[in-house]
Amino acid sequence: MDEFTKAGQYVQVQTPNTDPSDPKVSYLAMSCPPDSSSLNFMVKKSDSTSFLFEGGDVKELKVSQPLGNGFGIGENVDGYKFDFPVSHILLLCTGTGIAPIKSLLTSSELSLGKNGRKATMYWGLSNDKYCDKVIKELENDDLNVIPVFSNPMKNERQGYVQNALEEDGIKVPRNTAVFVVGQKGMAEAVKRICEEEGVYGERILSNF
Template sequence: DDNTWISDRDSSAGSLEISQVLGGGFPMKEELESLKYDFPCQNILLFAAGSGIAPIRAAIESGELGTSGARTARLYYGVRTEADLCFVDRFPLWEQAGVEVVPVLSQPSESWQGRTGYVQNALEEDGVPIPRNTGALMCGMKGMAEACKDILTKAGVFEGRVLTNF
């Protein structure tokens, strides 16, 4: 995407505040590709809550997840309502790139057909099939990240392969 909405905007509409980037990013090559573990990382679990989807989107669209080969990826994306889902138009592209998208709504409408509750509950329900071969990236609310990290490490995912960015 381009940023013409910034440069083309009417300056009489008010100011636009921009701050520096926060968070350290995801050290994917060091942790997910390194040989420091005896088990290759073949499964990537992605967790995002609310605006935490932005860094996860960047990770997906960077091509660095390596989902074109034998590696699988699943994104658990938690928001309150269906209207709060961002980048819905990109979901098919992510699916084509090998990322299964699992939206989880905490306050769904009666017509919602997908997962409900919280991201950590969806993870707990699905489990972690091959923990030693799994890595995770997460960004979003601290409670979600802590709960998911706890579930993952208790299942046997190497703690160093659980990457967070806030």
């Protein structure tokens, strides 16, 4: 699809059989890289997406073209805007918010491994239902994934991603870029922590 050019883009899906004057819609970010031959998503069950899980007779599904500008990497991460080049990437997301992060990681946009660039991902979850499979797909020598569970899980990190980030600190803030996907409170907390640590504000990026 020609309109899908950047990791972090999304589509609008209209729930079938709803009032046309007041339709229910969902915004779903692609979890695949932009050069994929088909679009993949990670969907959380809700009132507006339950039809995808129930196998009903859906004859027509209204889906928009890819929307948004994706993650604005450009000069903030790869250019010469700052004297300190990015050597480390921080990725923070919760639940199915990993979808646009997965798109980013499976594309070539982050250039992980180039000039020693590494990444750490904090992934907030309530349980480990599907996290092991996704982590195995993504984790490699250049990416360390840290799952953080809001519910008690034996031998696992507890709490919220912003708290885990604050506890761990940022080793090289001036050489770090941050990508965050999550609810407003979480995203604002991450931005505050990163700026207090010394990360350039322009290097704290979101897809919305």
